[in-house]
Amino acid sequence: MALLHVTSPHMSRAGDTGSVMRHVLLALIPGIVVMTALFGWGTIVNIIWACLLALGMEAMVMRLRKRPPMFYLRDCSALVTAVLLAVALPPYAPWWLVVVGIGFSILVAKHLYGGMGYNPFNPAMVGYVVLLISFPVEMTQWAAPAGSIPDQAPTLGPLSALAASFPFLSSTPVDAFTMATPLDVFKQNDSLMVDELFASSPQFGRFGGYGWEWVNIAFLLGGAYLLYKRIFTWHAPISMLAALALMALIFNDSGSSASGGSPAFHLFTGATMLGAFFIVTDPVSSAVSNIGRLYYGAGIGVLIYLIRSFGNYPDAVAFAVLLMNFAAPLIDHYTQPRTYGHKDHKSHNEDRGPK
């Protein structure tokens, strides 16, 4: 009798790419909860709308490419991209902003480059940067965090949030209360000492941006969970945070008006922790080896600091990540591990020399 023929190995570790992505989604929850508590339901509306769009577009592309959509949707990578872009967008962003962003993320950055695994750039960050360059006004309208201003109206609930993003759904226009982000205020400041700035502006909290501290701590918690679950290794995120902190330390200037901000301020403000644990760790667009990921993360950390301090855009995570995505193949080339039984560390392509 002929028996079943299967090649080795006959065992594999439980879990698949889909389960990796589901862990990532799970780990995003604390951050999302804190954001909702601070900014109201705008974040949730963003997320749901972005996920619907992403799934729809992914299914459409798979149909066009004549692949079974369900099999590919199951890897949940489209959902991760959608959620990451959605939390990076300002709450109460207009509906069309999300459409454009997800369109660029899923259709251009992911599928025009060949789909899952082939994209050299992080899709969510491509979508974000396209929006930031094209629609700077809409992209910088951040809702004021609850409690930052005395007598502030309560944050928007689910229905008002929906009406804010989809104005045509409601007869009376709804607007969220917005204000400049702490990073903006910090950059525009050139007269006050850091201590005075913290005391005088409602944007600042104990050591980071008001409320942003909590957002960052929540994303940090999610990241710690992923590290614990060994979804990724510590190399890229920790090296990014260390590099950012080190840069801040060097340029802190003991809190003068020319200060770039303390390490704590940079670590717990803006998209730092979201970037470190959910963007920098995206395996597809990062360097591959552990050593490579150390360089990759450090590069992002340094760039974030430089762009935040000297660039024209308020936050820098997206630009820094995209720039290092460019560099990833180069890093891979120079950080090949030494194969067992070989003497040389360096890339083997170079041994051969030019022809």
Next chain:
Amino acid sequence: MNAPHKKGQTWDIHGGIHPPENKTQSLGKPIMQAAVPAQLILPLSQSIGAPAEPCVEPGEHVLKGQLIAQAAGFVSVPLHAPSSGRVTAIEDRPIAHSSGMSAPCIVIDTDGEDRWGERTPIADYTAVERTELINHIRNAGIAGMGGAGFPTAVKLNPPADKPITTLIINATECEPYITADHALILERAGDILQGVDVLTHLLQPARILIGLEDNKPDAAAALRDSLRDRPYQVIEFPTKYPSGGEKQLIEILTGKQVPSGGLPADLGIVCQNIGTCYAIKRAVVDGEPLISRITTLTGNALKTLGNTEVLLGTTMQTLLEAHGWQPTPQSRLIMGGPMMGFTVHSANVPIVKTTNCLLAPTAEELPPPHLAQACIRCGMCAEACPASLLPQQLYWYSRAREYEQLEAHNIADCIECGACSYVCPSNIPLVQYYRASKAELRERAEEHIKAEHSRQRFEFRQERLEAAEREKEAKKAARKAAAAKRAAQKEASTPDGDNSAATAKQAEIEAAVARAKAKKVGIGQPAHSDDNEVGN
């Protein structure tokens, strides 16, 4: 690097994985004895190297232990009758091979008497010549029992310029499910150590290290209890697959890496599997050639699990039926372990010297592989690779058929352990790609040899013609000078000079072909050494 290390010190290797061990189900019972089957089928090729040459005729009666096929060359092992009976055929039969191929076998119908022929123990092996002792081991038909089956005697003849300083006995048995070595140690540690004594006498190493994973403390204790005053070190190290790979074990125990394309002997090391030591003891002390082995029978599709001592040539069907196996076309039967073993196409194939395990899993136990998803470059494969390769790069290059890049990324150093496939979250059958690429590379190397050969043949012919032409010219000149008219007749006979040039050229070609062949073997890497298959 050469500083003396602490006794019993071990080193960690890169990568590795911790699959569920599944070893307990086949342990705990004494080693069983499989019945003598009605028919034995003995493939002439059971190890690396040339197939043996039959020295019996169909119709001939043979006794247990009698030589039935002779070694054909240096890297080749002879074959003996596992039981008494009549040779009924020498013909192609299906053998245990991943491709389901057939190969020449000697078929013996047993007579049920199981009558021994002459046994030739060596009373005092320290008193005989070294070469005689090695020949005795060679004539006993012993090949590495761990997996790949490298002829044991070859390893006992290290080149004179590379003295052996360390003898490593591999008792790691790191693959899940397999417990053949473990059971052997528990029951016959004393015999195993006697085999190690023989190796020690032959190689005179400065130190003898017996390495095993820390998941079998009872085996380590059994070995230590039997040591008495022998200076051997029994070294336990953390369980991790594939620490039983020869190269990996050497690094764990010595901190050194076998150079790529080289042999352990380059480091002054010889590595032998524990089952091989046992076979050596049987050959030297008891005078019995290798005609049986311990095989693990495991997997939930069997009713009784355990280790059994089985005659070589028994078919898997016969053996497993006795353990309640009822196969369906959906059944998987794996020779070896779940990581490196291969599925046989039919159970009607014989047990051979390297069959350390038969795994008959149910579909729930080892579910069929999932559909592969896209590589997400997560790097888990590179984390797991014990050879420090970049499996995902090898995968891209394999798919793109970029052979130069594959070679540049050292695909030849892949030991096909399957750790990368095991961890891949996208369920990509990575090793399958590497096997295909390696086969392709081998083929290309062979083609290259052929092309080289015909090019040389062409050049050789070209040169001969030119030489003949020159000769003619010279003759013409000579003829003119001599003004002899009869010279025309001489020209027809072949001049001497031409011949010797041809011989020299021929020798050159042969040397080139030999060189190319040597290279070719290099691509097939694991072929080099016995215990490279991690099964042991």
